Amino acid sequence: MTLRKTLSSAVRGFGISLLVVVAGFPVYWLFTTATHTTAELFGGQVQWLPDLRRFLTSFTSATSGVPMLRWLSNSAVVAFGTTFLSLIIAILAAYALSRYRFRGKGVFGFALFATQMLPEALLVVPLYSIFLTFGLLDNLTGLVLSDTAFAMPVAVWILKSAMDGVSLEIEESARVDGCPRYAMLTQIMLPLIAPSIAAAAVITFFEGWNEYLFANTFITDEQKWPASKGLASFIGEFVTPLNHVMAAALMFTLPAIVFFLFVQRRIVSGLTAGSVKG
Amino acid sequence: MKERVDVTDVGTPTRTTPRALGTTPRGQRGRRLAPYLFIAAAAVYLLLLTGAPLLDGLWLSLTDTQLLNPTEGAFIGIHNYSSLFADAEFAHALVVTIVYSTATVLGSLTVGTVAAVAMNGAFRGRVLARAILTFPWAVPSVAAVLIFSWIYNKDSGVLNQALSSVGLAQHGWLVDPTWSLFAVTLASVWKVFPFVMLVVLAALQAVPEELYEAARVDGADAFNRFRTVALPFLLPTLRVTALLMTIWSFRRFEIIWLLTQGGPVGSTNSLVISVYREAFVNSELGRSAAMGVVGLVLSTIVTVIFFYVDRGAARKEAL
Numbered sequence: 001m002t003l004r005k006t007l008s009s010a011v012r013g014f015g016i017s018l019l020v021v022v023a024g025f026p027v028y029w030l031f032t033t034a035t036h037t038t039a040e041l042f043g044g045q046v047q048w049l050p051d052l053r054r055f056l057t058s059f060t061s062a063t064s065g066v067p068m069l070r071w072l073s074n075s076a077v078v079a080f081g082t083t084f085l086s087l088i089i090a091i092l093a094a095y096a097l098s099r100y101r102f103r104g105k106g107v108f109g110f111a112l113f114a115t116q117m118l119p120e121a122l123l124v125v126p127l128y129s130i131f132l133t134f135g136l137l138d139n140l141t142g143l144v145l146s147d148t149a150f151a152m153p154v155a156v157w158i159l160k161s162a163m164d165g166v167s168l169e170i171e172e173s174a175r176v177d178g179c180p181r182y183a184m185l186t187q188i189m190l191p192l193i194a195p196s197i198a199a200a201a202v203i204t205f206f207e208g209w210n211e212y213l214f215a216n217t218f219i220t221d222e223q224k225w226p227a228s229k230g231l232a233s234f235i236g237e238f239v240t241p242l243n244h245v246m247a248a249a250l251m252f253t254l255p256a257i258v259f260f261l262f263v264q265r266r267i268v269s270g271l272t273a274g275s276v277k278g
Numbered sequence: 279m280k281e282r283v284d285v286t287d288v289g290t291p292t293r294t295t296p297r298a299l300g301t302t303p304r305g306q307r308g309r310r311l312a313p314y315l316f317i318a319a320a321a322v323y324l325l326l327l328t329g330a331p332l333l334d335g336l337w338l339s340l341t342d343t344q345l346l347n348p349t350e351g352a353f354i355g356i357h358n359y360s361s362l363f364a365d366a367e368f369a370h371a372l373v374v375t376i377v378y379s380t381a382t383v384l385g386s387l388t389v390g391t392v393a394a395v396a397m398n399g400a401f402r403g404r405v406l407a408r409a410i411l412t413f414p415w416a417v418p419s420v421a422a423v424l425i426f427s428w429i430y431n432k433d434s435g436v437l438n439q440a441l442s443s444v445g446l447a448q449h450g451w452l453v454d455p456t457w458s459l460f461a462v463t464l465a466s467v468w469k470v471f472p473f474v475m476l477v478v479l480a481a482l483q484a485v486p487e488e489l490y491e492a493a494r495v496d497g498a499d500a501f502n503r504f505r506t507v508a509l510p511f512l513l514p515t516l517r518v519t520a521l522l523m524t525i526w527s528f529r530r531f532e533i534i535w536l537l538t539q540g541g542p543v544g545s546t547n548s549l550v551i552s553v554y555r556e557a558f559v560n561s562e563l564g565r566s567a568a569m570g571v572v573g574l575v576l577s578t579i580v581t582v583i584f585f586y587v588d589r590g591a592a593r594k595e596a597l
Contacts, residue, residue, distance in 0.1 A: 122570025
């Protein structure tokens with residue numbers, strides 16, 4: 001019995017280590033590659049460990065040859081815009097879905113879910129002609145608008161499932177205390193679901209931060225590229241040294257990792273909860 | 279029989295069922311209007327930014343519109359569709375899509391569930407391990423592609439170097455049509471499995487501890503405890519997750535496009551890649567839109583099947 005126990009815990013330990021290595025290795029590799037010169041990288045010898053002395057120089061040279069900082073700040077503009085627009089729209093819609101019964105609720109919920117089935121590759125051409133008409137091409141506002149179309153429904157799910165968790169009695173007692181109906185959402189509900197708002201904010205932020213297809217199609221001016229398009233331009237291009245590319249990719253990745261770690265759980269419960277009921 | 283687990287209740291096991299506020303007699307008219315005011319912005323937004331382009335796409339698919347002359351397309355009926363179904367390349371793209379999606383969904387469900395079960399118990403370093411296991415999900419797709427194309431690099435990539443150091447054969451992971459779809463699928467599974475893990479982990483925490491105890495007393499080993507105790511609880515969650523994973527796989531663009539552009543020789547050319555190439559490389563907007571519509575129909579069919587299965591399973595469990 002004890003032997004079996006030791007054996008099963010050894011198997012378990014091995015399995016966990018394997019998973020951690022497989023999941024973490026590419027990120028480790030991104031970091032390690034960023035700290036080696038191309039001569040070392042292509043010299044036929046695998047550089048397993050990062051060269052920490054070269055850490056800072058890689059970063060500074062990654063930002064010198066290309067407008068990487070400019071691209072990152074463009075990404076930040078798109079990401080903040082997407083977050084702001086998505087949250088305002090989503091908070092209102094989520095409140096209706098959570099607190100009211102109304103005709104058309106099912107259709108509305110389905111329309112939200114349907115956005116997850118739409119291939120962006122199908123919408124990109126019609127959106128291009130719409131944006132052309134309204135002068136939104138080569139314009140970061142246009143990207144905010146198209147990214148919000150995909151980010152906002154996800155925010156609605158997260159917020160709706162959080163609002164469902166708030167007991168109705170709280171709102172009822174607030175009403176008895178004289179809180180006007182229109183203030184119910186802003187003064188009672190929103191403070192109670194603040195953590196989920198943060199989760200929705202992070203996920204919408206990174207929808208804008210990571211998005212590539214629309215950015216690639218709508219933005220041609222290199223000064224206006226977001227970092228996703230800027231980084232993708234290094235693929236298949238052999239002028240920029242690989243370690244600089246990797247350092248740039250690391251700068252693009254780190255904020256995402258840090259933010260996601262904080263809010264992962266709430267995102268998940270919202271996504272699965274909302275996708276069915278809408 | 280046991281009560282059916284509410285699929286929509288993942289992660290919020292203690293939530294109260296909301297009663298609609300609009301049922302009180304006071305201020306009937308305002309109550310009835312209020313929800314529509316609340317959803318107005320979202321509804322208008324969806325109509326303009328997804329509804330209108332979708333209709334436009336449907337219309338485009340019935341025309342012979344070219345990229346360089348986008349306003350001069352003529353109505354040609356279902357010609358694009360009939361030409362697609364006579365096209366062997368398009369049939370191949372459908373096969374690639376189905377193989378890629380099936381492999382990605384099964385792979386990520388398996389790895390994600392195993393990871394969730396492993397993370398569910400207590401052990402030292404659990405918080406750190408869990409954080410690392412969520413990394414792939416957080417890494418932006420474009421960055422993930424940069425890393426993987428370097429790892430897969432034929433001559434200097436770490437994968438081939440490691441394989442040859444243990445005496446295994448090297449492969450041109452992204453340039454050899456035998457391996458390219460496998461390599462793309464592997465990168466995709468790496469990217470999406472943490473989502474499954476987090477969802478299943480949340481669901482596992484809702485499994486009553488007494489049931490595990492009872493199974494342990496009955497002498498069931500770890501695998502059987504999982505199969506008989508946890509799995510029935512997980513099934514509804516797994517079904518929803520499988521649905522999301524499938525429709526996301528159908529439309530996944532960046533990872534495939536940036537790793538291989540659908541090549542070599544069409545071996546990773548999925549439906550969305552064809553849609554994009556037909557529009558922006560071959561300039562055939564009409565034909566591209568028709569392909570996109572076929573993809574959308576596929577996703578819809580899958581969604582309907584999933585809901586049907588879900589309801590069937592619910593009925594069976596309720597008996």
